[in-house]
Structure formats: structure tokens, C-alpha cells
Amino acid sequence: MDTASPKTRTRIQKQKRELILEAALEVFSQHGFRGSTIDQIAEAAGMSKPNLLYYFRSKEDIHHTLIQRLLDTWLAPLRELDDVGDPLTELRGYIRRKLEMARDFPRESRLFANDILQGAPRAMPMLEDELKTLVDEKAEVILGWMKAGRIARTDPRHLIFSIWATTQHYADFDVQVRAVLGPGRDGEGRFEDAARFLEQLFMDGLKPKG
Amino acid sequence: MDTASPKTRTRIQKQKRELILEAALEVFSQHGFRGSTIDQIAEAAGMSKPNLLYYFRSKEDIHHTLIQRLLDTWLAPLRELDDVGDPLTELRGYIRRKLEMARDFPRESRLFANDILQGAPRAMPMLEDELKTLVDEKAEVILGWMKAGRIARTDPRHLIFSIWATTQHYADFDVQVRAVLGPGRDGEGRFEDAARFLEQLFMDGLKPKG
DNA sequence: GCCATTTTTGACCGATTGGACAAACGTTAG
């Protein structure tokens, strides 16, 4: 058979590929590309290494498929940022959705972070294409709000960076956050604390009321 | 001789060790621990692999020495945060110093980020000890400012996280920032844009004036 | 039940890796 042509894939092949991708996400997000071995992924997927290589041509192939497939999910919150609607409400919503993604999909966040940290050897084409296009489009929307005096005037792209940075921080640097905060509040409590803080930061900053 | 006992190290040994650590910082920060090889570090340091292993017992030893030594530098900006002095000025200063570190020492930032992303297998002891202690101390200072009504009331620890996240983002995700912004503004211009944006964000937030 | 196709596996391979080691080299004090 030919696992390379998506047309002819049986239901079993699709299932196994999904199983492998799920296992690979777990392993890659924890150890990075070079730090992960095919054996680890195979074991996590409950199959032998040659068996895994029957469904994917190579380790590179798995990683590429994974990162390609997850990009849409990852960019979805920004896509929802809507031109119509109240600007502050839209941005608050974006921040919250992004924070929810960091809470619900930390592995996906770390998968991208691992690659980008090392110079994006695998994600670069998508950064320059889909990501840049989307950011350009949304930066224009935000700029429109600023020009209309509906939000403060700043650099829209750096605003987007700061939203990415602050939200993804809770996924990418989770162990550090945990080490600093101690065992006091659990996952859900921490999430609410972060949400409250970020809302206040992005809305009003640090200056005292008055 | 015995490179393990710091007491008996000659000047040449110290020099060579510095040379190796500099090379190792370059390599580790680009490829992570597992992605780096002793050969790469040795070549970057201009010596042979066995020669390098004459000065450091193992790859792990190099990484450990590096991360241990760099922690103080990395935490210095936060240490400077001073109880006396105007709170908003202090925080603005901290943000700027941290952003300067991201600009001037991106390799150090990536070295830590690489480790923490993968569960901090090597940095964890320091996170729980020195880092937590320092954050606890400074969080108390910030909390004092809040209680005195001199800055807005929020969670001081999440405030520190957000400063780390937004500033280090420019070091850790440099390639992504570059891909999104395009080749327009160079390093120094980008830095000034980021500084201006972050100052405004942390001071006033996004609400329009009025 | 039988055959063709798909799936799974054990055995294997070449390349790379971290590290050991002894021999060679350089330097310097006496």
C-alpha cells in the first residue's frame, strides 16, 4: 500500500496515524525534536518502531504533519478577533481565549515554542506565510480602532506579541510558574488569577485609580 | 592535576574553562541540551573533544556550571527593584532593564527557556530555591505599594510573570518576531518600539484617554 | 477454505554520540 497518498487511506490507517500523532505530541512537546526518539513515540503509541515507520516515512514526517495540523488550532483565537464589535471587548475576549488555549493545550504551545526557540528550523515557512499574513490583517484592524480613538494608540504588532507572551507563558513555563507560586492554588484557581490579572493589566495598566 | 578542585586551578585552566563556557552557551542556547554535541562545543571553542573533556568532566558538567553561573546575572534586574523610591519608576526601570537583558543576552535567556520548557530537569533546584525566594521577597515589596495605594491592586506574582514573559519574548521568540515584523526595522529600532509599547501597556493599559 | 493484500515484527545496519585512555607533546624548575 501507499501511506503517502491520502486518498487511499483506510479507516484503520487513519486511526493509527491519529494515535501516533497524539503520542508524538506528548513526546515532542516534552523533549523537543532532537530530544525525542522514534522508540519513545512508538512506545507511547503502543506499537513497535518499525510498525510506526510503516505509517510515517520518518521522524521528520511525523513532526511536520503535527506542526502543520496544529497551526490552525493555534491561530484560531486570533482569527476570531472581529472588526465590528466593541474593541475592548474583542481584545478582552482574545486574551481570554488565548489563555484558555494555554490551559487546555499546553503541549501544542510547547511544541511550537521548542521549535521557535531553536530558530524555527521546522516552523519557519508557516511563520512567514500564514502567521505573518494573519498578524498583518489583524494589526490593521487594531490600527483602525486606534485611529478611531476607541483604544489607546500603540504599536498593534507589539500588542499582539505581548498577548502571546503573557498567555503562552503559563503553558511554556508552567514548571517555573508552579515553582514560584508553590502548591497553594491548583490549576483552575491559578488560571482564574491569571485571567483576572491580565484583564486588569491590558485594560488599565498599573497606575492607581484617580 | 585535578580540575575538580577550584583551589588549585592555574590561570590557563581558568581561561580555557571560560572559553569553553562561552562556546557552550552559544551551542546550548541554539540547540538545547540534547541537541548539542560535545564536538560542536569543542569546535566552537577551537579545541578537540578530549581536550575539552580534560577541563570538564562531562557535557552535563558544562551545562550545570553554565546555568549555575548565569542565574545571578539573570536575576540581577529584579534584585535592583527597590523598596524606597517611586513605585511606578521602579517598575518602569525593572521592565527596561529586563528588556535590555533580552536584547544584550538573548543566549542566556534561551538557555534557561530551553531547560524550563522541558520541565526544568537541570534548573529546577534553583527555581525552587533562589528564584522563589527572590520572587517572594519582591512580591512583598510590590504588595506594600499596592496596599499603600501607590499602584493598582493586583496579584504581584502574576505581575512579575507578565514582565518576564513580555520582555523575554523578544529573546526567546526572536525569529518569530522577525518573521512577523519583516525586515523593516533593525535590532535597535525594534528594541525602542518594544520599550515604548511595554511602558505604555504597564502604565496605562489599552483604554483610551479620557 | 484459499489467496491477495495489509499490518506487524525481529533482526540488522551504518552513523553518531558521550566518554575513556594511553601515548605524545610542551613547559619549566632544578
Added chain:
DNA sequence: CTAACGTTTGTCCAATCGGTCAAAAATGGC
């Protein structure tokens, strides 16, 4: 000059890695 010590290197090793391959096992259509 030379013995002692610090430094450097070529060679080697065992382990691990990504990936191949042929044969075995399971599956499904007839």
C-alpha cells in the same frame, strides 16, 4: 639536560539513534 608536571590528541569503545528489510502474522474478499 632532564625529570616532573600540565596539556593535547588519535584512537577506540559501548550505547543509542534513525531507518531498512524480509519474513511472519493478521485481515478481508471470494
